[in-house]
Amino acid sequence: MSVVKKFLNLFKSGAEEGEEARLRAQKERTENLLKALTDGDLDARWAAVRSVGDLGEAFIEPLIRGLQDDYWIIRRGSADTLGKIGAPAVTPLIAALAEPSDDVRQETIRALQLIGEPSVSPLVQAAKNPHPLIRRGAVQALGLMGEERAVPVLVEAMKDTDAGVRYEAAVAFGRINDPRCIPHLIESLNDVQERVRTAVMATLCSLGIPAIDPLIRALIAQNEDVGRRASLALVTIGEPAIDPLIAALADQNPGIRRGAIEALGQIGNTRAIPKIIECLEDDIRPVRIEAVRALAALGVPAIAPLMQVFREGDNRIRSGAMEALWMLGQPATTPLIMVLKDEQSDVRKRAALLLGEIGDQKAVDHLTGLLSDDNVAVRKEAFEALEMIKTRTAQ
Structure with missing residues (x-):
């Protein structure tokens, strides 16, 4: 065997041994990190969460479990790392939206936001999921992402049987800021749930100018509550x-x-x-x-x-x-006193009548002066006004 051939064989053998050693080390590292994620103390879990982003899909399920950790820092770290893993984590993350805990759901949604574009189409589909919490989380995530492509599915979500989904859809419309949603929001001004109505009102107000004319038309809605809330939104x-x-x-x-x-x-x-x-x-x-x-x-x-x-x-x-x-009332007293000397007797009479109705003592001397007015109707109105003020003062 030539020297060159021997050298090549030795090189190949060394390379194979090096690859085997690398694989063993990687396997050992993976096992240690998995163990740390599952059984480690807080420091060990935190170190593992920060280290596994480049190791891929094998760590998706442990990180999904990390979203339910008792410690906020582990939940946040798990979400960030799942965001780095990207598209492969989308489906498990959407399934995790069924978790009822708000803390868990918020970090799950954060991870989907970090993943971005690869999560959009799955989230649009998830907005029709049979599980209401998954629908709710999907709608919220799409709103937070400002995803205009979600508008049609959000329109449907405004009619969802689950009030939480309707609420998140109303909030999402405000974040997306798309005028196409305005007619659907106005329809929901009469939602049976107060928090949904409140979200709808807030979104209509945030949309501003594009919502004004539709709200004005809604003032004559058949449902009086819708008209009243449309008026409040305009105000x-x-x-x-x-x-x-x-x-x-x-x-x-x-x-x-x-x-x-x-x-x-x-x-x-x-x-x-x-x-x-x-x-x-x-x-x-x-x-x-x-x-x-x-x-x-x-x-x-x-x-x-x-x-x-x-x-x-x-x-x-x-x-x-x-x-x-x-x-x-009283702010009008002085202007009315000023017209008690108007050339028109009818103006004087009406001013006396109003001053009596208002009942301000400040008018007494001026009304007394009218008791000698040339017009009998003015004198009569001044007398009655004084009697009204006297009665009110006594009372």
């Missing part, structure tokens, strides 16, 4: 909703006009006052009543424009202005 959106709500005051549907007035009154922006005052002339009584309430809710800034129509408006708008001023 919560606040400033961006003001101009669309003002525009809705001209809508042909009186229910929308009424709902828009109510929302504007609760938002409290004075920019709406002139248009709401115009609604005091609306042909529909409930709209006029809502306008009065809204103006009273808007407070002192509404007094000056109300006083203008109180003096100059026709009978219908004047009547509404009077009622709003009465509801405003």
